[in-house]
Amino acid sequence: MHNSDASVVNHTDESSYDGAFPSCRLSVAPMLDWTDRHCRYFHRLMSEHTQLYSEMVTTGAIIHGKGDFLAYNEQEHPLVLQLGGSNPADLATCAKLAQARGYDEINLNVGCPSDRVQNGRFGACLMAEPELVAQCIAAMREVVDIPVTVKTRIGIDDQDSYAFLTDFVGIVSEKGGCEQFTIHARKAWLSGLSPKENREIPPLDYPRAYQLKQDFAHLTIAVNGGVKSLEEAKSHLAHLDGVMIGREAYQNPYILASVDQTLFGATRPVIKRRQVVEAMYPYIETQLSNGSYLGHISRHMIGLFQNMPGARQWRRHISENAHKPGAGIEVLEQALAKIPSELDV
Numbered sequence: 394m395h396n397s398d399a400s401v402v403n404h405t406d407e408s409s410y411d412g413a414f415p416s417c418r419l420s421v422a423p424m425l426d427w428t429d430r431h432c433r434y435f436h437r438l439m440s441e442h443t444q445l446y447s448e449m450v451t452t453g454a455i456i457h458g459k460g461d462f463l464a465y466n467e468q469e470h471p472l473v474l475q476l477g478g479s480n481p482a483d484l485a486t487c488a489k490l491a492q493a494r495g496y497d498e499i500n501l502n503v504g505c506p507s508d509r510v511q512n513g514r515f516g517a518c519l520m521a522e523p524e525l526v527a528q529c530i531a532a533m534r535e536v537v538d539i540p541v542t543v544k545t546r547i548g549i550d551d552q553d554s555y556a557f558l559t560d561f562v563g564i565v566s567e568k569g570g571c572e573q574f575t576i577h578a579r580k581a582w583l584s585g586l587s588p589k590e591n592r593e594i595p596p597l598d599y600p601r602a603y604q605l606k607q608d609f610a611h612l613t614i615a616v617n618g619g620v621k622s623l624e625e626a627k628s629h630l631a632h633l634d635g636v637m638i639g640r641e642a643y644q645n646p647y648i649l650a651s652v653d654q655t656l657f658g659a660t661r662p663v664i665k666r667r668q669v670v671e672a673m674y675p676y677i678e679t680q681l682s683n684g685s686y687l688g689h690i691s692r693h694m695i696g697l698f699q700n701m702p703g704a705r706q707w708r709r710h711i712s713e714n715a716h717k718p719g720a721g722i723e724v725l726e727q728a729l730a731k732i733p734s735e736l737d738v
């Protein structure tokens with residue numbers, strides 16, 4: 394892990410992890426409006442090895458947008474940039490920029506079902522155009538040395554047969570050279586369901602992802618969708634190379650604290666919740682001095698004490714005070730005081 398900030402908890406230990414696991418063994422899903430750079434820094438404090446993803450960034454935003462859409466903190470590595478787009482030349486331009494900025498991997502979004510995404514001809518609708526996806530992957534792989542991967546669904550609308558999925562993976566891997574796929578084990582309805590409903594209503598079909606790994610044993614296959622515990626992750630890893638956790642990692646972030654010990658063989662003690670909060674203080678003070686607002690950072694920390702005594706008071710104090718002008722780390726210190734001091738958490 395790149396570590397240039399002394400305030401970050403030092404994770405290095407006599408871990409038995411030797412890098413032999415695929416990078417995707419456990420990852421946190423790219424989630425729009427959620428997995429921003431503040432969120433990723435917070436998550437990284439709890440796990441050194443979990444692979445973190447940017448929110449999806451469109452090629453148009455990077456090439457034409459005002460602002461730096463590739464900014465991140467050095468401590469976030471290993472870090473994947475997820476791109477949204479379908480123009481091979483534009484994707485290649487963005488991939489090249491991302492590699493120059495130090496990203497560890499590029500991922501193409503072929504899973505997001507929102508109308509806005511379809512209108513831009515990217516996301517889940519691209520499952521119907523495997524030849525184009527292959528061209529996109531090939532164009533990016535031609536200009537970068539880092540891995541270029543795909544996150545997709547198991548199908549779209551009525552095109553949800555196993556043959557449809559294998560055709561897609563076969564073409565994108567053989568013609569595009571893609572060696573790693575993360576499979577959201579639900580199909581996507583491109584009309585009639587909101588993005589939120591598309592994360593919940595289509596049924597999960599994990600065995601289909603397992604079968605894909607059997608039929609494409611040479612590829613790295615990870616699964617995403619509905620994973621709520623590390624025990625579930627371990628059961629998937631008996632069949633697959635990787636597991637991606639989404640909403641659970643955001644709403645109950647402390648699930649990440651024991652990932653390195655449970656899935657990567659680390660031997661150091663699991664970091665405590667209080668230590669995570671205190672480790673955020675120097676980062677927050679730096680960000681505030683650079684013009685950020687406390688609420689933009691603390692919103693990602695709301696779920697840290699989920700299911701613990703005092704959790705509701707912790708959430709309420711932050712929610713009621715972090716947005717106030719001039720709010721600083723004292724808001725978090727006061728919120729932390731709401732957690733019973735006798736709890737060794």
